[in-house]
Structure formats: structure tokens, C-alpha cells
Amino acid sequence: xxxxxxxxxxxxxxxxxxxxxxxxxxxxxxxxxxxxxxxxxxxxxxxxxxxxxxxxxxxxxxxxxxxxxxxxxxxxxxxxxxxxxxxxxxxxxxxxxxxxxxxxxxxxxxxxxxxxxxxxxxxxxxxxxxxxxxxxxxxxxxxxxxxxxxxxxxxxxxxxxxxxxxxxxxxxxxxxxxxxxxxxxxxxxxxxxxxxxxxxxxxxxxxxxxxxxxxxxxxxxxxxxxxxxxxxxxxxxxxxxxxxxxxxxxxxxxxxxxxxxxxxxxxxxxxxxxxxxxxxxxxxxxxxxxxxxxxxxxxxxxxxxx
Amino acid sequence: xxxxxxxxxxxxxxxxxxxxxxxxxxxxxxxxxxxxxxxxxxxxxxxxxxxxxxxxxxxxxxxxxxxxxxxxxxxxxxxxxxxxxxxxxxxxxxxxxxxxxxxxxxxxxxxxxxxxxxxxxxxxxxxxxxxxxxxxxxxxxxxxxxxxxxxxxxxxxxxxxxxxxxxxxxxxxxxxxxxxxxxxxxxxxxxxxxxxxxxxxxxxxxxxxxxxxxxxxxxxxxxxxxxxxxxxxxxxxxxxxxxxxxxxxxxxxxxxxxxxxxxxxxxxxxxxxxxxxxxxxxxxxxxxxxxxxxxxxxxxxxxxxxx
Numbered sequence: 175x176x177x178x179x180x181x182x183x184x185x186x187x188x189x190x191x192x193x194x195x196x197x198x199x200x201x202x203x204x205x206x207x208x209x210x211x212x213x214x215x216x217x218x219x220x221x222x223x224x225x226x227x228x229x230x231x232x233x234x235x236x237x238x239x240x241x242x243x244x245x246x247x248x249x250x251x252x253x254x255x256x257x258x259x260x261x262x263x264x265x266x267x268x269x270x271x272x273x274x275x276x277x278x279x280x281x282x283x284x285x286x287x288x289x290x291x292x293x294x295x296x297x298x299x300x301x302x303x304x305x306x307x308x309x310x311x312x313x314x315x316x317x318x319x320x321x322x323x324x325x326x327x328x329x330x331x332x333x334x335x336x337x338x339x340x341x342x343x344x345x346x347x348x349x350x351x352x353x354x355x356x357x358x359x360x361x362x363x364x365x366x367x368x369x370x371x372x373x374x375x376x377x378x379x380x381x382x383x384x385x386x387x388x389x390x391x392x393x394x395x396x397x398x399x400x401x402x403x404x405x406x407x408x409x410x411x412x413x414x415x416x417x418x419x420x421x422x423x424x425x426x427x428x429x430x431x432x433x434x435x436x437x438x439x440x441x442x443x444x445x446x447x448x449x450x451x452x453x454x455x456x457x458x459x460x461x462x463x464x465x466x467x468x469x470x471x472x473x474x475x476x477x478x479x480x
Numbered sequence: 481x482x483x484x485x486x487x488x489x490x491x492x493x494x495x496x497x498x499x500x501x502x503x504x505x506x507x508x509x510x511x512x513x514x515x516x517x518x519x520x521x522x523x524x525x526x527x528x529x530x531x532x533x534x535x536x537x538x539x540x541x542x543x544x545x546x547x548x549x550x551x552x553x554x555x556x557x558x559x560x561x562x563x564x565x566x567x568x569x570x571x572x573x574x575x576x577x578x579x580x581x582x583x584x585x586x587x588x589x590x591x592x593x594x595x596x597x598x599x600x601x602x603x604x605x606x607x608x609x610x611x612x613x614x615x616x617x618x619x620x621x622x623x624x625x626x627x628x629x630x631x632x633x634x635x636x637x638x639x640x641x642x643x644x645x646x647x648x649x650x651x652x653x654x655x656x657x658x659x660x661x662x663x664x665x666x667x668x669x670x671x672x673x674x675x676x677x678x679x680x681x682x683x684x685x686x687x688x689x690x691x692x693x694x695x696x697x698x699x700x701x702x703x704x705x706x707x708x709x710x711x712x713x714x715x716x717x718x719x720x721x722x723x724x725x726x727x728x729x730x731x732x733x734x735x736x737x738x739x740x741x742x743x744x745x746x747x748x749x750x751x752x753x754x755x756x757x758x759x760x761x762x763x764x765x766x767x768x769x770x771x772x773x774x775x776x777x778x779x780x781x782x783x784x785x786x787x
Contacts, residue, residue, distance in 0.1 A: 222591070222598075226605035229660065233608065235631055236620050244629055293516035300509025308513060311520050318528065319721045319770060321742045322763035325749050325756060326527035326534060349523040356516065381508045410613020412724045417750065428615040432728055435622070444629030447619060454616040462611035466604070 233455070240448035247445030257445035261453065264434050264446065266423050268453070274340055275409055275427040281344035282408035283401050286351045290400055293352075294359025294393075295385050299371065309356070316353045324417045331418060338421045346418065347408045355400045362396030363389065402465055406458055427454055534760030541754035553761035560748075560758075566739045569651075573740065574719035576655050582711055584659060585666035586704075589674055592667070607664035614661065618728035621657040625729070647737035650730045654738070657725060662718075666711055673707025674700070709781035713774060720770060741766055 241253050249256030262268045296302070297309055327346055328337075336342035370392070371384045379387070390397075415426045425433070431450030435442045536550035557563065588606055592599040609617065623629055625643035627636050636642060643653040677700065685695045701708075723742040726732060732739040732747075745766070749759035 222602055225588075225591075226602050229605050229609055229664070232620055232624055232660065236623065239623075239629070239631075246628070289515045289519060292512045292514075296509045296512035296516070300505045300512065302506040302509035302513065305509070305513070308517055308520065311524070312516060315520070315524050317771060317774065318524075319742065319763065319766050321721070321723065321745045322531055322767050323524070323527050325745070325759055325763060326530035327523065329534070329756070330527055330530060345519075345523060349519050352516070352519060381505075381512075385512075406611065406613070410615060412613070412615035412728075417746075428613060428619075431619060432615065435619075442626070442628075444623050444626055447623055448629075451616055451620045451623070455612050455620070458611040458613065458616075459608060462608065463604075466607075 233459075236448050236451055236455075240445065240452050244445050246441065247443055249445050257443075257449040258453075260443060260446040261431075261434070261449045264430065268427075268430075270423060271425055271427045271430040272453075274424060278340050278344050278347070278415075278426055279405050279408040281341065282347045282351065283404045285344065285348040286355050286404040287397060287401055289348065290352065290355035290359040291385075291390070291393075291397065293356050294363050294396075295389065297356070297360045298363030299368075309360075312356045313353050315350065320350070320413055324414060328417050338419055338424055340419075340424055340426075343411075343414050343418050343426070344408070346414050347411055348404075350414075351400075351404045351407060354403060358396050358400050359393065362393040366392045398465060402461065405461070409458065410454070531760050531763055534756055535764045536761075537757055539755070539757040539760065541749065541756055549757070553755075553757040554765070556755075556758050557748075557761040557765065560744070562736065562739050562744055563762075565736070566741050566744045569738060570720055570722065570740045573651065573655070573722060574716055576651070577658055577719045578712060578715045580655065581659050581662055581666055581715055582708070585663050585711070586670050588663060588667040589670035590700075593671065593674055603664075603667075606667055609661050609663075610665040610668075612661065614724045615728060617657060617661045618725045621653070621660075622729055625653055644730055645734060647734060650734060650738050654725050654729055657729065658719075658722075662715075666715070669711050669714075670704075670707060673704045676707075677703045705781060709778065712781070713777050716777065717770065717774065720773070721766075 240257055241249070241255060243249050243251045243253070247257055248260040293312075297305065324346070331337055331339070331342040331346075336345075366389065371388055374384045374388050375381075410428060411426075412428045412432070415429050419425055419429070422433075427450075431447065431454060434450060435447055533545075535553055536548055538546040538549040538552070540546070592603045592606070612620070624631065627633055627642055630636070630643075632643075642649060644650045681699055681703070682695065685699055690698070721742050722740045723746065726738050726740055726743055727746070730738045732743055741762070745759050745762045747753070748762060749756055
């Protein structure tokens, strides 16, 4: 019954308020307040809570068991951070992989933001020969399988001296981010009234000044979404470094943790793997929770409507 | 403002200025689009041409290009003993994942559509797994499914079952992992679609005395078609190209029963055979198949909309 109960409460929840269809009033049905009504709703609460728990359980379980004792790990009795110590001392040291991942992610974010900001501005505000072809080519990246491009990219990067290079990985990851980012930035620019930059142009500002002073503040939600997506994609990417990086000192975090499983005499160190998953997932979950509102809003600003 | 200017008889200077601005605009536009063009050309166009060349050349991983050999690589790719099995497995996995994932995410979206504090919490719980990378999620479930360290280890010992030990178990366990990881994301897309359905349509149905099921079938589903088309295309494409989840979780096992097409490409290029030519041929086949499948899907959704 709750499925059809549409309430007209304004979006008060601090979470994904933007998707709440608060205009969807109709005839508001009152939530049952009688004892019988509450009793009727109890299965609903239990079921939905169980559903939410099903989604959260794997994460919670992993976080807890990464500090719990388990035979065959560095944390055999009592609670503690033994598994994290194993992780920290793995091969070149977790710090090397953390640094590699951070470098790749930040470079990818920087490149993606720069290129899609300039490109989005060009696509939204200028007409130039080859514009439609270029935009369609950018979107076409989506249609081509990851693996189809990674093998020739491996050969190409080798031939220009970018084999085993984190910069090479960042360049490739930026390219894979372009369809979404360019689409997002073009829409962001197009949703700003033209009068805003035309007025500034008439005042004698150059296109560059208009972009930097007038438009960048206005497309900030789009930039945050694009940046967040680029960071998450680069931080988590597995296949590009798997193919492009051979040197174990240049591996990124997901690769290192995936390799760590089979290293200790062929026996999987589950404890260290759990610790690795926590280190991998924590920044993503924190970023997601902090930026949730921006992220969802950017996502919803017409990008997928209609 | 502009009418006032025109009224004052200054049409010509204004127009001349806009023409000049437009010409200057083309150059400036190109300058702003230049980084995009360079990236698309060098990191997308060039590799695309190169993979075509590779697929038609004898090209070992370490030896480099040894000259044309078309169509030898394509013949070898199709004759590979895992080719048909991997195609069949990938299709099976794609259908299962798409059907379950889209049905569940639509259900979740309808469950949390209204805005209350509790539903906001539910929404966030469903979305949190989407923040994880596919590799992290796969590693997480690798431990979760483990007969030694997982939460079901004792149960597995007592009842004598495994998650990843049988072909069917491995398939379903992977589907579960993917549904867990992506349900929130697809729910978000469904929510956007649901929001686009005007309330008065529902209102009219309610006045006409339509049942909940009738409303769902003849209003929600048809009006949600664009969203369903988008999510289907996204989900089918993603599943056809599945790699990480199987690479990390099952390594293609047990008994090579969970090898996807992309895994076959990867192992052809970098594990054992080290043949970039055959890997290139497989890549081109996958690319063509993907284009055909996507066009067919878009056509199918388009045609249904006309009916």
C-alpha cells in the first residue's frame, strides 16, 4: 500500500532530495496513525530495512572483518590492524601504490576538466566547421569496447616511449571519460542564458575572459560532477593499468590488491585483501556521501531527460 | 532592447558586427575545441585504425608487425576452441543481468519515489555500492564467497556447497555481485524517468478506476520507454563487455565455464598465445557485433514507440 502513498511533504531529507517528486501531489492520503494502521505498516518497515541492509551488509562485513581475527592472516587473535600492516608492507609498500593511484587520478581529473571545459564551451557557444563531426566522434568513444582500444593503445604508447607510464594511463583514462564529460559540459553551458556572455562580450571581454570570469562559476555543478566521475573512474580502473603497466613499482592500487591475493606462497591472504578493499573503497564512499547532492543534481540537470 | 535599436535604423551595423563576430567565432571555437580534437584523433581515431591493421596482420606481442595476413587472424579467432563457448556464455550472462537488474532497479525506484526521510535513507543505502569500483566490488565478493574467510564459510562447510565451485554457481554469484553494485545507479536513472511522467496522467487513471497493475502496465511502462531504452542499451553494452568481475572472481573457471569474449581477447593478447593479430581480429568482431546489437535495440525501441 505504501507503494502508492504519495505524500506532498517538501524534500526534507538531506540525501537525494533533488529526485523527490514533491510536485506529485494528487490527493494526499494520510499515513495511518491508528494502532491497526501501524501494525499494518510494520511488515513494510521490516522489509525495506532488510533490503537496505542487504545493500550495506557486504560493506559493513568487510570493514569489520578486516580488523577481526582470522587464521592464516597477520591478525590471528584479538582485534587489531594486523591486516593493514601486511598491506602496508606488501612488495614495494602500499604507499607507492597509493601514490601511483593518486597521481593517475588527479592527472585524469585535471585533464578531463580542462578538455571538457574548453570543449563544452566551444560546442555550446561557437559554430565552426567540423563541429558536429567532432562532437559525434567524441560520443562514438562510448560505442567502442574498452578492450578493442586498449590493445592498439598499448602498441601506440610503447612506440612513443610511454610504455609502463602512469602518464600514459592517465591520457587513456581521460579519453575514455570524454564522451560523458563533453556531453555534461555542453549541456551545462547550454543551460546558461546566452545573454549572460553576450553582455560581457559587448562590454569588450574576450572569449577567454567570458569563460573564466562569467561562465565557470555558472557551470560549477557540471564541473563537480565531471571531476567526481573522472576521479572515481581513474581511481578504480583496473583494465587500463592491467594492460599498460608491467612494472610492479608502477602498479595502481586495484591492481596491487588484486595481485596481493596470490602472493603468500599461493595461499590467499583474505585479511590483507579485506584491508585492501577498505583502503580502495573508503575514499570513494566518503566522496560520494559528501558530494551526493551535487553529483545527483549535475546528473539530473537534463542529461538523461526525455 | 533589440527592437529599440532596430527602430533607430541601425540594423546594418549590428548585422555586420555579428557576421564578423561569427567568422572570428569560428577560429576561437576551433581553438577551444582543439584539445578535444587532438585527444579524439590521437587516442581514439588512430588506435581504431591500428586495430584494423593489427587484425589483418601477423603481429606477435613481442615481435611487432610482420606484414599483412588477412584473413588468417579472423579464421583463427573464430576457430578458437573457446570462441563459441565465450560468445554463448557472454550472451547468457548479458540477458540474465539485464533482465534482473532493470526489473529490480525499476522496483527500487518506485519504492523510494516519494520524498520522506526514511525513503531518502533507503535511496542512499541502495546507491552506496555504486560508489565502489567494479574491481573493488569484485575483490570484496571474492572474500565474501570464500569458503575459508567468508561469512558463509561455516554454512558452506556444514551444507557442502560453494559459490564459485560450479559453473552455474559462479555465473549466479557474479550476477548477484553486479546487481548489488549497479542497482542503485540504474534506480537513479529510473527515478529521472519516473519524474518525467506528469501527475495528471496518473490522476486520470485513478478517476477511471484503473487498478495499480493496470496503471503500471498501461501508463508507467509506456511513458517510461525512453528511460527503458537508455538503461537497456547501457546495461546490455556493459554486460557484453564484462571483464573485471570474471577476471577477479572466477578467472574464467571452473573448467573454463565463465570465459567472456573480452577475457578471451585479453588472454589471446597477453596470456600464453601473445598474439595481437588474433586479439585484434576478435576486437573488431566484438566492435561490429556491438554496433549491430545497439542499432537493433534502438530500432526496436523506436518502432514500439510508433505503435
